[in-house]
Amino acid sequence: MTDTATETQSVVVEREVSFPPEKVWRALTQPHLIEEWLMKNDFQPKVGHRFALSFDWGPIDCEVLKVEPHKVLSYTWGDHELQTVVTWTPTPTRRGTHLLMEQSGFRPGQPRYFHGAKAGWPRFLEALEQVLAKTN
Amino acid sequence: MPQPHDALFRTLADPTRRAIFEQLCREGDQTVAAITARAGISQPGVSKHLRLLKQAGLVGDRHEGRQTHYSARLDALGPLIDWTHQMASFWERRFDDLEDLLKRMDQ
Numbered sequence: 001m002t003d004t005a006t007e008t009q010s011v012v013v014e015r016e017v018s019f020p021p022e023k024v025w026r027a028l029t030q031p032h033l034i035e036e037w038l039m040k041n042d043f044q045p046k047v048g049h050r051f052a053l054s055f056d057w058g059p060i061d062c063e064v065l066k067v068e069p070h071k072v073l074s075y076t077w078g079d080h081e082l083q084t085v086v087t088w089t090p091t092p093t094r095r096g097t098h099l100l101m102e103q104s105g106f107r108p109g110q111p112r113y114f115h116g117a118k119a120g121w122p123r124f125l126e127a128l129e130q131v132l133a134k135t136n
Numbered sequence: 137m138p139q140p141h142d143a144l145f146r147t148l149a150d151p152t153r154r155a156i157f158e159q160l161c162r163e164g165d166q167t168v169a170a171i172t173a174r175a176g177i178s179q180p181g182v183s184k185h186l187r188l189l190k191q192a193g194l195v196g197d198r199h200e201g202r203q204t205h206y207s208a209r210l211d212a213l214g215p216l217i218d219w220t221h222q223m224a225s226f227w228e229r230r231f232d233d234l235e236d237l238l239k240r241m242d243q
Contacts, residue, residue, distance in 0.1 A: 011223040011224050011227065012224075013224055013227040013228055013231060015231050015235070017234075017235055017238060019238045023238060023241065024238065026241070027234055027237055027238055027241065033237060033241070036233065036237045037230055037233035037234040037236070037237050038230055038233075038234075099231075099234075101227055101231070103223060103227070106223075
């Protein structure tokens with residue numbers, strides 16, 4: 001997805017689960033539950049709270065931006081070169097909950113996100129993109 | 137993202153291999169002799185790097201008489217360049233784990 005106004009890109013993943021939003025909300029906001037599906041953390045559902053997620057590829061720093069119980073949860077998701085926002089939007093359905101996750105704020109030409117922290121990658125990928133552009 | 141195509145990254149992490157790969161991207165098919173002339177290392181060294189590049193799917197070879205021509209396989213880079221796909225699959229896996237957790241949680 002591309003937002004032309006700000007020239008950033010988003011990743012959207014959504015799924016319907018057969019559990020009510022209240023239960024989904026607990027899984028999204030209670031640290032011991034978050035740990036089960038995402039990563040060990042010191043999350044608190046308070047706007048302005050900062051927490052870290054230590055993935056094996058490096059730490060991710062987060063700050064809570066928005067908490068509307070059972071409706072919207074949003075936090076920053078970044079490292080020294082990535083600044084994105086992850087927003088969870090659970091919506092009640094007849095079956096349970098439609099859960100939508102959007103990670104927004106990727107700048108164009110940022111494939112180096114993966115292991116970009118490693119020296120040499122950004123330059124290499126830029127060079128590569130130029131090569132690929134010429135090939136097409 | 138996590139555990140993405142480790143062989144691909146490991147292979148391209150080496151500057152000499154990266155240079156060889158870039159040369160093949162820029163200039164098309166090359167023989168070992170032609171690559172060696174530019175690489176600044178011995179022919180056995182180049183052959184070793186080519187073998188690793190080939191194992192990672194980054195390089196293909198074609199035999200022509202007694203010569204072997206090497207070429208870059210750009211499609212092997214797809215996973216590396218398509219970060220949106222990588223991010224989406226990271227979150228898909230998190231959704232799987234989240235759904236498993238919901239099934240295990242008390243009501």
